[in-house]
Amino acid sequence: MLSTVEQTRLYLSQHTHTTKKARFGQFFTPARTAAFMASLFPESEGNCYFLDAGAGIGSLSAAFLERWKAGKFHFQRVKLDAFEIDHSLHPYLSKTLNRYSDDPDLTLSIYGKDFINAATDWLSGNLFAESFPQYTHVLLNPPYKKINSHSPYRLALRSVGIETVNLYAAFLALAVMLTGVGGQIVAIIPRSFCNGPYYRSFRDLILEYTAIRHIHLFESRSKAFKDDDVLQENIIIRLERGGRQGPVTISTSTDDTFNNLVSYEWPFAQIVPPDETEKFIHIPSSSSNGYVRELPSAICYSLAELGIQVSTGPVVDFRLKAYLRDMPEADTVPLLYPNHFSKGGTTWPLTGNRKSNAIVYNSNTEKWLYPIGFYCIVRRFSSKEEKRRIVANVVDPSVFGEIAMLGFENHLNIFHQNKRGLPQTLAYGLAVFLNTTALDRYFRRFSGHTQVNVTDLKLLKYPSHDTLIAWGQWAIQQQELTQAMMDAQLATLTE
Structure with a gap:
């Protein structure tokens, strides 16, 4: 039948x-x-x-x-x-x-x-x-x-x-x-x-x-x-x-x-953890070992407690189209899209790029821009079958030369302090934590979206400020960061 x-x-x-x-x-x-x-x-x-x-x-x-x-x-x-x-x-x-x-x-x-x-x-x-x-x-x-x-x-x-x-x-x-x-x-x-x-x-x-x-x-x-x-x-x-x-x-x-x-x-x-104030429903993967806590108890701090904010990139390109430029010019500052970031770091400007590389900096656009500095960014969207949901990178100001401001396109989430950059070590420490396998698995328990929203990032818990600074100092000293190396840093919190 x-x-x-x-x-x-x-x-x-x-x-x-x-x-x-x-x-x-x-x-x-x-x-x-x-x-x-x-x-x-x-x-x-x-x-x-x-x-x-x-x-x-x-x-x-x-x-x-x-x-x-x-x-x-x-x-x-x-x-x-x-x-x-x-x-x-x-x-x-x-x-x-x-x-x-x-x-x-x-x-x-x-x-x-x-x-x-x-x-x-x-x-x-x-x-x-x-x-x-x-x-x-x-x-x-x-x-x-x-x-x-x-x-x-x-x-x-x-x-x-x-x-x-x-x-x-x-x-x-x-x-x-x-x-x-x-x-x-x-x-x-x-x-x-x-x-x-x-x-x-x-x-x-x-x-x-x-x-x-x-x-x-x-x-x-x-x-x-x-x-x-x-x-x-x-x-x-x-x-x-x-x-x-x-x-x-x-x-x-x-x-x-x-x-x-x-x-x-x-x-x-x-x-549905008892302390889950938003009543998120977590769906763990089936595991032959039953439940294994994937995030150690030391990860218990909110962004507010760390003095960090996270916001969606304010530049919606089709609304500011008149101010966008394919390549940098004298009156522009960098405009960053997700494709400017990869495991190898930040590549700017991109040649042969379908997206703009720059935005005019004047009194009309200033409110959409951030001062130059170190920022931790997370892409809002992952592809349909991508292995990772949360992908974090650090914006290093040395990439851009002598400029005053940065533009972040709407498909990025930005970690900042009162609309300004983070201390370098804090930015790198945040990126290490956000790129760990355990956090990605934890996030997937309650999020079926390909999208990573600001609300999701605000509701996560984070390591202490001192831990993030220490991880950042460690990360800066490494020539290359592998997944295994970052996961090992998280494992130190359980010892």
């Missing part, structure tokens, strides 16, 4: 225009992923009330029903509700579900209504709203699309206490509220909700109303929906409504074949 649905999915993925996919935030679930998601539900009995919101062609519903038919569930009756707003998919969805319709213990309902509007009407107490049952099982591949701050969706969601910026979080939050105590929810969603301020309210809702039971991580960012060129990193998560939080199973596989699946149990305190 699933192979038939899979053929339909592949056909529609190839023949559906990208503008339509974008309009609906629509990406169909591959059969192997759907089967794996359905396998995460614990064995159950009694009556099942099943929800598939954003059902598409019915891949998830079919996977769930196949598991029931295989005897993995012991339901007396199943009531299945499938919501799909794209009416052009209803013939495919009906064809998928009708293959199971001869079972007298199964009731199937397909709704063409907008799930968000229907659910918020019911949850807000609208007397004319169509009623929802308390679902026992929810399987979701929700749409991925940002919600405008003035969208009617934001107002509707707000009426039931949900504040979020993306449809996927709205669908999952509503599913939680529609699920009865003990109900199970399995969803494939972007990892972006695990950190950052925009999803704080959503994380609070998840942690207040559910227990996290299982998280599956794809080691390759692009493989979950590879037929649709989805580059967002996705996870599969199982939640239990009203459950008592215990250890969390973390599993990983390279891709959606699940051939090299490994899983381990982690204490919840390592998923």
